[in-house]
Amino acid sequence: MHFPDGHGAEMNTFRAMQPVGDATRRRQTADQLTELIVTGELAAGTKLTETGLASALQISRGPLREAIRELVEAGLLVSQPYKGLFVRSASPRDLQEIYSLRTTLEQFAFKECWAKRTPAALDDLRGRELSLRQAVDDGIAPTAAIARELHLHSWCYELSGHALLLQSWERMKSNLHFYFSLHQQAHGRRGPRREAHDKYIELACGDDLQAMLSHLEEHMQQGLKTTLTFAEEG
Structure with a gap:
């Protein structure tokens, strides 16, 4: 198969790349949420929902839940049974x-x-x-x-x-x-x-x-x- 000049090299580069998987999306989501919390754009005590986050971040529920779990373990988010998910606050x-x-x-x-x-x-x-x-x-x-x-x-x-x-x-x-x-x-x-x-x-x-x-x-x-x-x- 013949490609225009340069196109064959580009296709070889594409073959070497790996699809962006859920792990990458989880990492990017966790980093973005952390940044929003650290800068105060998500204020302490703010209630979050999976639906709202998935829509705002344009991400599926699977990697989003993994990112949320990571931030809960890191102490930046708090999951309260029957109440929901909140940005951590401190007394x-x-x-x-x-x-x-x-x-x-x-x-x-x-x-x-x-x-x-x-x-x-x-x-x-x-x-x-x-x-x-x-x-x-x-x-x-x-x-x-x-x-x-x-x-x-x-x-x-x-x-x-x-x-x-x-x-x-x-x-x-x-x-x-x-x-x-x-x-x-x-x-x-x-x-x-x-x-x-x-x-x-x-x-x-x-x-x-x-x-x-x-x-x-x-x-x-x-x-x-x-x-x-x-x-x-x-």
Whole structure:
């Protein structure tokens, strides 16, 4: 069979491509819903329906349900029996508990990892902070900025070598993702301030563990009051 110039190569390219399957549509749908929640376009407490979402996103029920299940497991959506599906909301107590537990866990992580900070490990930490700065400078999607901020804070847990501590951190990530989304909305930003982690990195690479532990208390407290006020007003 003869194709016009260039058409044969195009057909070969098409053959190499795989059809967009339900898994891809689920991923795209989950990412889009996450973005809408993180940016506040879907406000905390908003009730959602499968029919409405399927129509708005032009997606079939199968991959939509998988995407919803993923976001429920991530803590961004809440499915209440006999009531429906809602964008997660948080009480002041919820936010205070996230703050206090996160502070305690991260202080413990630094105690555990302090003696394990090799030059290579510190270079890794600086690289994660640089990646976050680049995200802020480039104005990338809020969800991507949150992922990079979580990756930065994961460093001390990973380096600690404490398996149960790392498991606790992984389980807490969904709560932190939600907290960071509220934090960004409260401050009207797409991500953290560019210089937000300067002191954190300086002390993490320094010699004074007690100064690091004290800064963690202060670092975690930053923005909590504004976020609490935002959540209460919302």
